[in-house]
Amino acid sequence: MTCTDFLSQLTDYFDGQISPELLEEVRAHTATCPHCEVVLDTTSKTISVYRDNELYELSNEFRERLHTAIMTKCRPCK
Template identity: 35%
Template sequence: MKKHLNCGALLESLSEYVDGVLGDALCAEIESHVADCDDCRVVVDTLKKTIYLYHETSEKTEIPIDVRTRLFHRLNLDDFIQEKKQV
């Protein structure tokens, strides 16, 4: 279970690792650790999935059309309300 890196040390680099910004050497250490340590492998996989799920499901939230209309009105932009939304 413990090679060069223990589970606690993995935690410190975890964010950088899942963001893909960790240096090659540390990356390789993490990969060799999770190959042997099932709990850490699960933590890495489910953490990636957690971030993915939040991003994916949030993308669906759009500003409701009536909220946009009131915003344009409040900003004195009524004459632009009809313009096609650019996303």
């Protein structure tokens, strides 16, 4: 899995729509890619905050920001 693949699975991951196989791949990727691990961690925290405020929604804008963040930080491993 590349960082781009990881990113494309991220919304499914947080929606709980991800298959067990892909979940394994996501976990394997974050285990070897510190950047994506940070993104996953940060996103989890952000979403739990939004959930507490009942504002949870993975908007396109949010996804765009994640995408930019990963592509900026993660150039060597994409």
